[in-house]
Amino acid sequence: MADERRLEGRTALVTGASGGLGAHFAEVLARQGARVVLTARRLDKVEAYAAAIGRTGAEAHARALDVSDPASITAVFAEAAAAIGPVDILVNNAGVSGEGRAIDLTPDAWDQAFDVNVRGVFFCAQAAARQMIDSDAASRGGGRTINVASIAAHTVLPGLVAYNASKAAVGMMTRSLAREWARHHIAVNALCPGYVETDINRDWFATEGGQKQIKTFPRRRLMDAQALDDALLLLAGPGAGALTGSLITVDDGQSLG
Template sequence: MDAILQGQVAVITGASGGLGEHFAKVLAEQGAAVALAARRLEKVEAIAGELAGQGHRAMALRLDVADAASIAPAFDEIEAALGPISILINNAGVGGAGMALDMTVEHFDETFAVNVRGPYFAAQAAAKLMLASGVADRGEGRIVNIASVAAQTNLPGLSAYCASKASVVMMTRVMAREWARRGISVNALGPGYILTDINAEWFETEGGAAQLKRFPRRRLMQNSDLDAALLMLAGPAASAITGQLFIIDDGQTLPGGG
């Protein structure tokens, strides 16, 4: 079977580990040239080197999406190295944990700077390049914003995080509407609980173990559980899909669940 993303160029933010690293590898395996962007340059350099050693086109660059002014120049650098950007996976994010009564302005602002403002201006920068390069005219522009089940579920102790992910979903819908006739599909992927650096400590506690037992299948998801939805939204299948949130959660948010 032919690789469905052959000839495409994908940018993955927050690609230094976890879901971002996994997404980059999945897209590369389907033929895309991948740019791995993250704050930890040494991490993305190692992953890009691994992919290059397997015969894939890959590059690494340092990018902190909280620094909105740095996003567009970074994307210009990617285009110069790999060619016209056609796929953006807006994956960079932080946990934003804290009870509402204890939340500081600084912590709230940090959460929104990374989880909302960063993806917003990354999507803007990618869309401008897609329009300028002709990618959009060919109907090949794909923006996938990584949201969360937290966008639709109230999670005590995560008020800022939930609010930020709900913002990502509405941002997705409005951008999709604005660019509906411009050849750019904008969708959001809402994963359930997967073991990550953000939540690993929590699931080692009694509270985390109790939450896990309340999930209908009493397990955490695997990164690979998102592969089919990711490839659908990043590839040709999304030509008729835009403005949608796809919740992939292993049934975790079913009534009576966690």
């Protein structure tokens, strides 16, 4: 991936950036010239990642954000716009795993999956779109919203019924928002990764059961986060000028069974 700084002058906000894919996505966008705002509930974590990005010479900021709380979303987007400028690029990455067999799943566990994975995604997308429209993002090349879904948007992952349902909802939400906001030149797309080793799943994949699961994948491996970089930059940059309402799967063939 060439360092073309294709996002120079753009402002990107990444949710769930306290580690894993969110922190990685923020770093990738910063390398391409974007001013990045890293958000998560753990302020100390995003401050550390923002500082690390800042040491490379890029501009990075940290904000505490609970995506399950619409008031927190409103406040953080307003703070970011005032301090840095209106958001041009949103990476809706925050999510929870929603583990549990259907027979055992509690109402609280179901609600948590949908509060974060669906409700949070929607209200962050709404807040970003309002800024993009009010600031005439179309004149700067258009707005970009990237909803991080999963292969669970179209593939059954066993033991994850709430997660599967929430990510399928994100897929249809993406298409609906893309249709509604197309005239404002806001491209809304979803990135659907396969299994990438992160803090959420690392312990599982170290177990015998996790190793057996990896052996069911066509290439017998987990993906590296870097495998998502080109798709992320396509959806965040000029290449998405005529690309909206799409669900882009990058999974190393895992959903092929």
